[in-house]
Amino acid sequence: MKLPDLLIEDLDVVFCGTAAGDKSAELKAYYAGPGNQFYSIINSVGFTPIKLLPSQFPDLLNYRIGLTDIAKFAQGVDAKLKSSDFDVMGFKEKIIKYQPKYVCFNGKEAARVFYSLKQTKNIKYGIQTDIIKKTKLFVAPSTSGSARGYWDENVWKELFELLKNRKVHKS
Structure with missing residues (x-):
């Protein structure tokens, strides 16, 4: 295993990528590559x-x-x-076991793999119509430095607002 899962029951959101990048695997830390905006964006939109x-x-x-x-x-x-690198069933089993409120695919490629599609062109950013048990699915632009051309901070803000509004309505 390149990086351990960071999962417990009933999280607000689980961010899911395709695989650890080379720098992340080397440093044993998620989203550690140069230019990756993951920690910046989750901070700037309010998650941390x-x-x-x-x-x-x-x-x-x-x-x-x-x-x-x-x-x-x-x-x-x-x-x-390679397609044989991916374990979509194992991923689904984890989500069913831990039941986060949302899964956010960090980039369309992770969503493409999950949906078993050949291309990403029909995947839209934002909330998806599918669910895994009770977990809602969301697709956000990749935080990878190499995906900068597809970057849209507003999609990340949309996810934060969905979670914030859900907490307000639960009380």
Whole structure:
């Protein structure tokens, strides 16, 4: 396993990527690659009150945030991953077991793998119509430095607002 899952029951959101990047695997920390905006964006839209370092990823549980990947035993850029690297059923089993309120795919490629599609062109950012048991699905632009051309902070804000509004309505 390249990176351990960061999962406990009833999290607000679990962010799911395709696989650990080479730098993340080397440092044993999620989203540790140069230029990755994950910790910046979750801080700037309100998920965390401070910007964490990749080495502090276990602290995300304090903010009801979890992390996983669909390919747990592979690493590298998406283009180098093979279909046999992905374990969609294992991913679904984890989500059913831990039942987060939302899964957010960090990038369309992770969503493409989950949905078993050939291309990402029909995947839309934002809330999806499918669910895993009670868990809602969301797709956000990848935080990878190599995906900068697709970046839209507003989609990340939309997810934060969905979670914030849900907490307000639960009380």
